[in-house]
Amino acid sequence: MKLQAIILNYKTPEMTLEALAALMRELERFPDARVTIVDNDSRDGSLERMRKAVDESPWSERVSVLASDYNGGFAYGNNFAITRALDREDKPDYFYLLNSDAFPDEGCVRALVDYLDDHPRVGIAGSYVHGPEPVPHKTAFRFPTIWSEFESTLGIGIVSKLLDRWIVALPLPRETRRVDWLAGASMLIRREVVEEIGLMDETFFLYFEETDYCLRAARAGWPTCYVVESSVTHIGSVSTGMKEKSRPTPTFWFASRRHYFRKNHGRLYLLIANLVYVVGAAFCRLRYLFLGRESKDPKGHLRDFIRYNFSPGPKPDGHPPRDPHATI
Numbered sequence: 001m002k003l004q005a006i007i008l009n010y011k012t013p014e015m016t017l018e019a020l021a022a023l024m025r026e027l028e029r030f031p032d033a034r035v036t037i038v039d040n041d042s043r044d045g046s047l048e049r050m051r052k053a054v055d056e057s058p059w060s061e062r063v064s065v066l067a068s069d070y071n072g073g074f075a076y077g078n079n080f081a082i083t084r085a086l087d088r089e090d091k092p093d094y095f096y097l098l099n100s101d102a103f104p105d106e107g108c109v110r111a112l113v114d115y116l117d118d119h120p121r122v123g124i125a126g127s128y129v130h131g132p133e134p135v136p137h138k139t140a141f142r143f144p145t146i147w148s149e150f151e152s153t154l155g156i157g158i159v160s161k162l163l164d165r166w167i168v169a170l171p172l173p174r175e176t177r178r179v180d181w182l183a184g185a186s187m188l189i190r191r192e193v194v195e196e197i198g199l200m201d202e203t204f205f206l207y208f209e210e211t212d213y214c215l216r217a218a219r220a221g222w223p224t225c226y227v228v229e230s231s232v233t234h235i236g237s238v239s240t241g242m243k244e245k246s247r248p249t250p251t252f253w254f255a256s257r258r259h260y261f262r263k264n265h266g267r268l269y270l271l272i273a274n275l276v277y278v279v280g281a282a283f284c285r286l287r288y289l290f291l292g293r294e295s296k297d298p299k300g301h302l303r304d305f306i307r308y309n310f311s312p313g314p315k316p317d318g319h320p321p322r323d324p325h326a327t328i
Contacts (some may be wrong), residue, residue, distance in 0.1 A: 123222025
């Protein structure tokens with residue numbers, strides 16, 4: 001089988017079905033491709049609504065709707081589908097991850113598949129992502145470092161110029177190129193990558209899981225590439241609400257960031273990254289106060305960052321509690 005596509009749903013069934021319809025138009029070129037929709041324990045009627053719609057669709061034999069036993073986040077939901085696909089005899093060559101709020105443009109999937117077919121040592125490929133306006137979204141990145149933490153929080157132009165090589169968000173690529181990591185809105189992963197480095201780290205609930213996975217792949221000799229010929233329309237942050245500035249930063253962002261730095265660089269590196277983050281953010285806050293400008297951060301972000309990273313005791317992992325009575 002050439003392709004196994006996966007869409008995660010969490011309380012957005014209508015949008016997920018729209019994403020599925022856009023995807024199925026793309027998969028007409030891959031008659032043996034399959035799609036798995038994983039409902040991440042929505043408990044709002046999503047599962048029933050999607051199963052009914054799929055059963056009544058012309059794609060019912062190619063699309064399955066599964067219910068995960070727990071809302072474990074992006075990595076957990078995708079792993080839920082990937083492990084089942086790997087257990088089949090007809091294992092897919094590629095896994096295609098598509099957000100429920102992302103809609104493949106014409107030729108999107110074909111461009112990704114063609115690129116990995118033509119470049120057998122590339123492990124992961126991702127799309128050019130734009131909003132419905134269309135406005136380009138930043139989805140091609142460098143790996144975060146201590147220097148990038150300082151640059152991103154300080155927010156001073158001359159410092160950003162000096163630290164340009166460490167800025168996480170790359171300038172919008174105008175041609176297909178290698179990058180450190182990609183957002184998972186539209187991402188194609190070679191099966192051999194999964195077999196060699198394993199599944200995504202389910203310690204991450206949301207955020208940093210793609211960063212970590214691309215880093216693991218790169219360390220194993222499987223680079224990631226941004227494919228400009230592949231494009232997808234993305235609404236963004238529908239399930240998480242992360243773009244709503246009036247809401248505090250969710251605990252899972254702090255937990256994911258902490259786990260990423262600690263896992264990949266060690267405790268000392270994490271401590272330095274945290275200190276640099278606080279110094280940069282505090283200086284930026286004072287500068288904005290002096291200039292009479294409003295902070296761009298979510299409500300109480302710096303306070304919550306300090307509380308999470310420097311208060312004694314165990315740190316919340318950002319995952320919702322498991323329901324011991326949940327069943328698949």
